[in-house]
Amino acid sequence: MDANAEKIPVERTGIDQSLEVKKNTRVKAAVIEDDRKGISMRRKVVIGQMIVGVTIIFLWEFLTRIGWLDSYYWSNPSTIVQTGWTAAIQGTLLQDMAYTSGATIIGFILGTLVGSVIGLSFWWSSLYSRITEPYMIAFNAVPKLALAPVLVIMFGIGFNSKVIMAFLMTVIVAALAAYSGVKSVDKDLEKMLFSLGAKRHHVFMKVVVPSSVPWMVSSLKINIALALAGTIVGEFISSRQGVGRMILYAGQVMDLNLVWVGVIVLSFLSIFMYLGTVWIEKWLLKNRKYQ
């Protein structure tokens, strides 16, 4: 009887295994097919995107050359590249780029950190958070860009006022995001930690902060764009340096080619900083792929 009892499972596992193997190979084949599809799809997308980009630049160049678009207003790609090159070599374009991105990044980092700390701090006291929340929302609604003249007078026309602008643009968004994270913390997780003898600071560090990370991260992409907008407006109001100031100056002397250079440069800065936040996001969430 014992022998029988042993035999049956062995046979059964044998069958199971062969089934399993078959299933696996099928799955593998499917995966490979999917991958191939994915690769060819990706290639098509990239090629398509390049075609669209090249077409736009070509049309821009072509239409301004034949005069359908007025090249005084629209400039054209080759002139923009030329003007940009001259501005970089002979002018201060590179310093201006460093100035603008520096102010943006510093303001963004400060705003995100301070905002996150404020948002997370709301976990500690519901009295404090309930008193403060309406003011946060109200302050979020204030058009902070309109405050720029005041800030420039308060903090001078130098680097600091630009950083402050970028900071103000980001801090409340970051705080509200972190606060949403805090509000969504699973109460049972807190309970479980208390049952393991935890004090409040343990719960804060081991549950509240990590479970709010995805919420805080979700505000990064919006915030980097807001920070850049803040810096540029700060430069518009009054500045001696920066891409924003360059655009303003070029507009005043009617050098529209240079305005276009500024706009294009800002677009690239914006894209690079966006990619930077995507990278930070990936890094912060690298352990979260299974949630």
Added chain:
Amino acid sequence: MNKLEIVHNSKTFKKNDKEFCALQETNMSIQSGKFVSIIGPSGCGKSTLFNIIAGLLPPSTGEVLLDGKNIVGKSGCVGYMLQKDLLLPWRTILDNVILGLEIRGVHKTEARERALPMLQKYGLKGFEHHFPAELSGGMRQRAALLRTLLYDKDVILLDEPFGALDAQTRLFMQSWLLKIWSDFKKTVLFVTHDIDEAIYLSDEIYVFSHRPGRIKAKVEVDLPRPRNEETLTQASFQHLKKGLLIMLKVEQEIS
């Protein structure tokens, strides 16, 4: 010697200015090293009672005595596994299990060294560095229970740990739990809806009445240990089961 005594505990919640009694006056005394089950209809206050014992919820009246000392409102005196597994999704299984040690101030590396052999011994070998979402329900329960065990208190409360598992996994987990219980010599309080499970595991069973909860009966289970699948078919097992079924049926009918 009574390890744990529950004296005149009751709990009334206030909901929109209305009083709502979740647990009527309850008295229990539990001896050291016993396996004690609580069964009762849903909503009769079993989790409420556990929350009170664990110090997470202040009772409206009464005391909880651990080794003769009042622990009402003091959390962290007993191990408590809540109704959900509550593993932190951003931590690996190993790092989840060492949570209690970490809170006590043990260094992470040392805690991991201590926990690793336990994971390997109790059926989580090869999954130490996986994230909870990659594990089956049974494995997650095991991890949550090991976390509670590693916290190393004499009394552990288990609130329906196997409630969400299928019948077969459940049977396996029950034997697994009995092995752990005999290895670690803990005093266990165990909530379940499953009569078979209660009889199979326990020394004593408390039957709770329907809402608001109150102890309706206490049944001693004198089946010999160690228990195995054959225990389930013994006549005395069937006899106990019949008695409990009738009691619970009456409760269901009232509610």
